[in-house]
Every structure is written in structure tokens, then in C-alpha cells.
Amino acid sequence: MTAGKKLLGDLMGRKSKVSMSGPEPDAVVLAELKALRERVPKLTGSLVASSDGLLVAHDLPPQIEPSRMAALAASHLSLSHRLATTAHGGGFHEVVVNGTGGHVVIYAAGWTSLTVLAGPEVNVGRLHLESRPVARAIADHLTAITNDPGKDRATKTH
Template sequence: MTARRKLLGDLMGRLTKVAVPEPDPNSVVLGELKALRERVPQLTGALVASSDGLLIAHDLPENIEPNGMAALSASQLALSYRLATTAHGGGFHEVVVRGTEGHVVVYAAGWTSLTVLAGPDANVGRLHLESRPVARTIADHLAAASNDSRKEQVTNTDG
């Protein structure tokens, strides 16, 4: 817990008499990101962001600010989706950005995006082979968690 978040939690606890707990990271999604990073040579980081740019989980190097990268990933997802539907009328799967210092690949993952960062010598074919199933797994996991949450809300309001 960062000192700032602890201070905020302590202050909120004193003002409301209720402690603000540290948000629990989505351990399944984070586990998928870390496993992907271990499997793919030259992969330097990965994150999952919601379509509105909120960070869900990340395994990024310290020099990259996760919330800013999540917002950029959501913007790239929206722009790429719009480009694909305008050009071909179909859905969007992924976009590869190749820069001088490496690759950024954004995969559609249900209502989220999986963004992976890789070095300039990365094998993009291998990156796709490993990342596409991870994007599907993450989308399925988050959809199931969302459905469970909705069911719980309905049960709580019915009772």
C-alpha cells in the first residue's frame, strides 16, 4: 500500500468511521499477465484496461505509468475498432504498433483490451500465438466475474 493511499484510508476511516480497504487486484488476470511475460522472450510488459481507460491489472516496468498507458490503450482500441468497422464493416481483433524501440500490440478482449509491450527483436508471430489465447481467457474471466456480480446484486435487492 502506498503511503498516500494509506493516509487517505486512515483519513476516510476517521471521517466516516469506516476504513477504506486497499483494492484487491484481480489475481487471475494478473497471473495471466505474468505467465505471458514469462513465456514470451522480449516481452517487456502487459496490461489490461477497460474500454473506458480504467486500469484493471498490469505487469509493466517501473518507467511506464500504468494508468496513463491504460488510457492510451483504450483510445487505441476505440480508434482501431472504428477504423476496422468503417473499412470492412467487421469487428476488431488487434493492432500492432512497431516503433524503433519495440512493439505495442493491443488485443480486443471482450469489453477490455490486453496490451503487450515487446522489444524491437520480438517475434511478432510468437507474440500473437501466445497473446491471443490470453486475451480470450481474460475476456471470459472478466465476463464471468461481471455476471457473478450482477447475480449477487439481484439477489441482494430481492432479499
Template sequence: MSGPEPNTQVLMELKALRDRVPQLIGTLVASTDGLLIAHDLPAHIEPSGMAALTAAQLSLSHRLAATANGGGFHEVVVHGEGGDVVIYAVGWTASLTVLAGPGTNIGRVHLESRPAARTIAEQLTTVAGDPNQTSDPK
């Protein structure tokens, strides 16, 4: 395999996202079962614990979306006193969590984070070898 390691590619995408939206406090990518893939979090947030919390919220959000309207889940926004937490589905196997400071424009967060989630999904799919992929990888 040539090029950077998959987690390095994901970490580069996380850092680029924070560069594009300076009001972000941190970012994290975790598997749906709560395993940490990559993070760009401040020191006071424990990455593995945040990955587990993200997986729990992701599971609840998937279930809520399916129960309420029979559709798939894309993202959830949690507005808090000290800022916002936005969790995006990254394909079927992971999530992107974005921590935004108070007063951050959530529209801007979505504008930058949605494409980042798609890019990360592509990076993770390429590494895992998507079983739904129809083209010959030669």
C-alpha cells in the same frame, strides 16, 4: 465467491504470458473506457496513463475496422523504433496490451497473446456476469 480475486487471476495470466515470451517488456489489461484492471509493467511506465492510451487506440481501431470493412476489431500492432505495442480486444469490454522489445517475433507474440486474451475475457465475463450467458449459474 471462491478462488482468487478477478484482478489477481488476470495478473497471473499476464505474468504467465511474460514467462512464455521472455522478450515482452510488459503487459496491461484495461477496460474500454481506460480504467486499469491489471498490469505487469516496468516501473518507468505509468499504468493508468498507459491504460488511457490503450483505450483511445482501441476506440480508434474499432472505428477504423468498422468503417473500412464493416467487421469487428481483433488486434492492432504498432511498430516503433524501441519495440512493438500490440493491443488485443478482450471481449467487448476490455483490451490486452503487450509491449515487446525490439526484434521480438510478433508471430510468437500473437501465438501466445491471443489465447491469453480469450482467457482474460472469460475471467472478466465470469466476474461481471455476462448478460448473454444462457446457462443457469447455479
């Protein structure tokens, strides 16, 4: 991380677990997102964001601004987690938003979240069946990188 980026992060009052060392998203995470879109009909895009709303990687259509969507997803995830904890005292896994134009599903994934966008005609059961393992794989991959930051991302597989 450059001194300027560290200073900017400190000034903003946040220290993210996501490396800001380069503009390239994590190749493994991006490959997971693209493979998910290929497997699920009517899936329109997806993204991974840190718990503080910083974009990790995305596979979104051009009309959706990735950084804003990452911030919205992190906010919604945080509120949903608080709601689940208050109501039931337990952990939180996912939240589904059904709108007239489609679905937004946010899956907790370690210190990140996987947000999936799909059209209104998507099979939500299939969406969950395909997305939940991807959220777990992404969480495992990013946790391994965080725990071993010297590890070369290009050679990391799962």
C-alpha cells in the same frame, strides 16, 4: 463500491464494469499477465484495461505509468475499432504498433483490452500465438465475474 467511489464515477460521467471496491487487481488476470511475460522472450510488460480506459491489472516495468498507458490503449483500441468498422464493416481483433524501440500490440478482449509491450527483436508471430489465447481467457474470466459479481474471485478458475 463505496458511496464516495460511486459518486466520483457518476461525477466523471462513466460507469465502469470494473469493480473499484479495492486496490487489489484481479489475481487471475495478474497471473495470466505474469505467465505471458515468462513464456515470451523479449516481452517487457502487459496490462488489461476496460474499454473506457480504467486499469484492471498490469505487469509493466516501473518506468511506465499504468493508468496513463491504460487510457492510451483504450483510446487507440477505440479508434482502431472505428477504422476497421468503417473500412470493412466487420469486427476488430487487434492492432500492432511497430516503433524503433519495440512493439505495442492491443488485443480486443470482450469489454476490456490486453496491451502487450515487447522489444524490437521479439518474434511477433510467437507474441501473437501466446497473447491471443491470454486475451480470450481474460475476457472470459472478467465476463464471468461481471455476470456473477457475488462470485468469490479467489476461487474462480478457468
